[in-house]
Amino acid sequence: MSDLFDDPVPGENSPEFSVTELSGAIKRVIEGEFGHVRIRGEVGRVSMPRSGHVYLDLKDDRSVISGVIWKGVAGRLATKPEEGMEVIATGRITTFGGQSKYQIVIEDIRPAGMGALMAMLEKRKAALQAEGLFDPARKKKLPYLPEIIGVVTSPSGAVIRDILHRLRDRFPRKVLIWPVAVQGAACAPEVAKAIRGFNAMTPGGALPRPDLLIVARGGGSIEDLWGFNEEVVARAAAASEIPLISAVGHETDTTLIDFVSDLRAPTPTAAAEHAVPVRMELLSWVGDAQARLSHALTSRLDRNGQRLRDLARALPRPEALLDSPRQRFDAQSDRLPAALIRSVQVRRVALSDVAGSLRPSLLRRAIEGERRRLSVLGPRLAPALSRSTLNRRTGLEALSARLTPRPIRSEVAQQHRALADLTRRLSEAQVRRIDEAKARLDGLDRLRETLGHRATLARGYAIVRGDDKVITSTAAAADAAGLEIEFSDGRFKIGGAGTKTKRSKPKPPEQGSLF
Structure with missing residues (x-):
């Protein structure tokens, strides 16, 4: 490493390093010394930023080491790390000079044995149960005879053949298959996507939405079935609007999707049996029901017919029912002409008595007297009203000219016009009253003539x-x-x-x- 050192300062024998030089030297030493390692520990803090990388801590009872899983590796992992999980991580030790720390770049991470997997499964199960996703009240009823059945499974396995064979034997239905990976890292996202995809279809469209879903897979180890224990699959099944049957593994295998589905079938074949009834049994039941219905209708008609015949024997003949009303009708018909003649005679005598007591001469004289009086009063009423109106108007005009200031004379003129209109209406009303009285007298006179004995004669x-x-x-x-x-x-x-x-x-x- 002498090429990294600066020339020594005179009088000192310690070389000087830059921060980057020293950090790089440490990095090469650590990476060269350790290389690839396997670490067993408990997952501490887990961070998943939007970049897709995963940052976590691996710890035991005394130490902590940081770890990072790059985006490309995180997408291929069969098991996602969760806080509290005991794992075995494989990777290489390196340093991060930006923060002066060492870390492990994880290339593979797995649970440390069955105990860790089961502990993680129980933890997820408890969390989902606390949210109410296992509540029996939210489970939907399966349709009795679905038109279309959607199957989420591998298209190349024996599971789909078993399901189709059993459906064909019991009651053939239309089947839509959504191919997915049933194990490995791609299993969970593909199964969740298939469930959401079936629910997104339009009912009655070109590719109609299924009436029932079956999520199926054959048996296997817990690692093979782990994709159906992922939280994303359980939530997708719980959110499905289409009734869903889970048929993952054999009868002894249990996954999280079994708890959130509307019905758990022990095997894929049993799922097909739950999906549709047996056609021949259904036809036999319909035949029996039709026979019972026909027998019940025939028996009911027979009983009603017998009861009707019994009641008919107790009833009299139709001719006998009409004998008494016909006799009463003939008796009333014989009495009707004489009764009409008597009624006319009685009314004629009563009319003659009333007409004789009317005293036509007195009524005529009274009517003539009233007509003459109205004829005299009529011509006198109009001039009197005109003179009274003129006198009042003249007096009001003079009074208003003396007492009313100029600004309100227009209001006085308006009152004069209203008075003139009222006078005109009063005059017209008096004329109408006179005309009505004359018309009433004429009517009474005509009534007198009509009721008098002269008109009768x-x-x-x-x-x-x-x-x-x-x-x-x-x-x-x-x-x-x-x-x-x-x-x-x-x-x-x-x-x-x-x-x-x-x-x-x-x-x-x-x-x-x-x-």
Whole structure:
């Protein structure tokens, strides 16, 4: 190393180094002395920055050494280092002059035996269970007969052939296969990607989304099945919206995906059996159900028919049901004409009595008197209203001219216009009231004429009198000394012996009552 030393200062025998020279010399000594080593220890702090490199500490009960796993090596590792895991790391010792420390560049890292793997597995299992991913309440029900089944497995193994063979025997369904590596470093990311990929498909699309997923792998050691123990696979299975069956390993093998899946099958063949029913058994059950349904319907129809026949025998004949209503109808029909005639006679007599008590002459005189009074008041009302309005307007104008200041005369003029409009409306209202009263009187007069006996006589009726009384029966007519029949155009007298007398002229309506 003499080529690294500067010339000695006169009087001193210690060479001088730069910091970089000394750091490089130490680096060459350490790397040359140790080279590749294997270290057993516990993983301490683990850091995974965005660069993809992994920085960690390896420690025992007394010492700590820093370690680094470059990005290319970290992607190929079968087991990701976790804090607290006991591992065996293989790499080379080097120094990092920027921080004056030595470290190991790890090229391979593995758990230190089965105990370490199981401890790490239990730790992951406890963490996922604490998050509720193993809760039975969140598990989804499997579809009874899925149309499409998605299978995540290796396309070249015996597992896919077993699944397809069992599906074909039980109930053939459409199968979509997502090929993945089922062991090694690529297993976990590819399985998680396949589960997420199936869930991302569009239902009913060109490549429709499956109704059921099966994640399957044959048996193997715990190292071979370790990819299904990775946290990324367990979380992908837990987040799947499609019901998922895990069939990893044999019946005695257990992985984390078994706990988060909706159903665990002991073998891939058993997963296919859980996925679909047996077609022949289903057809047999449908046939039995159809036979039972047909028998039940036939029995029900027979019972109902027998009950209907029993009830029909207890019912009377339709003709007998109509006999009594038909008889009542005939009786009412016979009574109806006589009842109508009596009703007309009673109403006619009542109308004659009312018409006789109306005193047409008195009503006519009252109506004429009211009409004359309204005719006299009508022409006088309009001039009186006009004079009153003019006087009030003149007085208001004079008063407003004396009392109202000039700025508010416009308001007074507006009040004058309102008063004029009110006067006009009042006059029109009075005229309307007079017209309405006249129309009401005319209506009453027409009603009087309609209800009077003259209008009744004009329709073909007649009034029979005898002994100055109205005759309403044949007995009264026989006892009367003479009869007088009044028609619409006059009266006709009949003597007591039944001889006819000449017709008398009709009396004027002002002579008094009909009776």
